[in-house]
Amino acid sequence: MNKKLLVGPPLTLILVVVVALIFLALALGFLFIDDFNVSEPPGMEGGSVCSPTGGIDEKSWNNTLESKGGVFSGYGDEIKKAAHKHGIDPVLMLAIALHETANGTSDAVTFRNNPGGLMNPDGSGLMIFDTLGAGLESMANTLHNRIVQDGLNTIEKLGEVYAPLDAANDPTGLNQHWVPIVKENVASLGGLTMECETTNVEIIGDQAWVLPFTKHITSCFGERWGRPHNGIDIAFPGVEGQSAAAFMDGKVVVSEFNNGGYGNLVVLQHDNNIKTYYAHMSKRSVPAGTKVKAGQEVGRVGNTGASEGAHLHFEIRVVDEPTNPLPFLKDFNLTFNAGGSNCPAP
Ligand SMILES: [Zn+2]
Numbered sequence: 473m474n475k476k477l478l479v480g481p482p483l484t485l486i487l488v489v490v491v492a493l494i495f496l497a498l499a500l501g502f503l504f505i506d507d508f509n510v511s512e513p514p515g516m517e518g519g520s521v522c523s524p525t526g527g528i529d530e531k532s533w534n535n536t537l538e539s540k541g542g543v544f545s546g547y548g549d550e551i552k553k554a555a556h557k558h559g560i561d562p563v564l565m566l567a568i569a570l571h572e573t574a575n576g577t578s579d580a581v582t583f584r585n586n587p588g589g590l591m592n593p594d595g596s597g598l599m600i601f602d603t604l605g606a607g608l609e610s611m612a613n614t615l616h617n618r619i620v621q622d623g624l625n626t627i628e629k630l631g632e633v634y635a636p637l638d639a640a641n642d643p644t645g646l647n648q649h650w651v652p653i654v655k656e657n658v659a660s661l662g663g664l665t666m667e668c669e670t671t672n673v674e675i676i677g678d679q680a681w682v683l684p685f686t687k688h689i690t691s692c693f694g695e696r697w698g699r700p701h702n703g704i705d706i707a708f709p710g711v712e713g714q715s716a717a718a719f720m721d722g723k724v725v726v727s728e729f730n731n732g733g734y735g736n737l738v739v740l741q742h743d744n745n746i747k748t749y750y751a752h753m754s755k756r757s758v759p760a761g762t763k764v765k766a767g768q769e770v771g772r773v774g775n776t777g778a779s780e781g782a783h784l785h786f787e788i789r790v791v792d793e794p795t796n797p798l799p800f801l802k803d804f805n806l807t808f809n810a811g812g813s814n815c816p817a818p
Contacts, residue, residue: 522668526772529662542576558616559759561666567657673767680767685714692815693796702794703787712782735777749787752779
């Protein structure tokens with residue numbers, strides 16, 4: 473009797489502990505599931521995974537070249553050089569080259585120095601190059617034509633050309649793997665450095681908010697310190713290196729380092745004679761001539777040109793006339809910490 477009484481409380485305790493452990497396990501499970509979702513490359517479903525810094529992740533780039541680069545393993549710098557010369561993303565170029573050559577081991581690349589599966593225009597089969605450097609140069613040039621001239625600026629669109637999904641071209645159905653494998657390669661190389669999709673873009677109608685990281689306006693349009701300020705400034709601690717996104721669908725008409733004060737500047741031409749300016753960026757993500765979608769990354773926020781502190785300077789010009797952007801942006805629920813004319817009270 474006494475013994476049973478003594479046994480009772482510990483059993484209850486064990487039950488409580490077991491139930492608590494089950495809850496804990498469930499909670500941890502959810503945490504891990506969350507973690508998994510976060511660490512999965514965000515581009516795998518729709519867009520393409522973006523390098524977190526906007527530049528090449530050298531560690532991932534080198535590791536991938538070493539572990540599965542095949543003949544490309546000593547050619548990292550040549551690939552970067554060829555890609556930069558032709559205004560395309562080295563990460564995308566290498567990701568495609570790896571897939572087209574079975575990770576740098578195919579006969580085409582080993583014996584013909586042909587990294588991009590380039591065919592002779594006369595139908596006589598794969599092109600032959602004297603050196604791998606020459607093959608890479610030709611591949612970069614061809615990719616430039618597809619991406620910049622033809623506007624095939626996503627992996628999906630390139631896949632339609634490199635690996636069309638119709639039965640006649642692809643009797644064994646291999647082409648369906650092209651897009652997912654190129655994306656896997658991109659992720660393994662550390663993410664795209666150009667033309668990547670931004671995350672958390674807010675889109676209302678045909679317009680996207682231009683700096684997904686923050687909606688904090690620090691300076692408005694109009695007279696400032698006795699001089700016109702042709703746009704708005706957007707900033708918040710931590711903004712440096714964040715993606716700036718295209719306001720609407722359009723075409724890149726300027727992508728340059730501007731010595732007049734704008735620093736790294738991208739200008740987009742939209743319909744209805746509207747242009748948008750993205751200035752002081754640390755880097756530009758799209759070359760001139762590219763078509764962009766609303767919300768697509770055009771650059772990363774920086775502190776270049778006549779700028780004191782990292783911020784995005786954003787302008788809207790209507791028929792080339794600088795215009796107060798705020799009426800265009802009224803649906804985006806911006807916050808203000810700015811004085812000056814045309815700026816709502818803080
Ligand atoms: Zn400004």
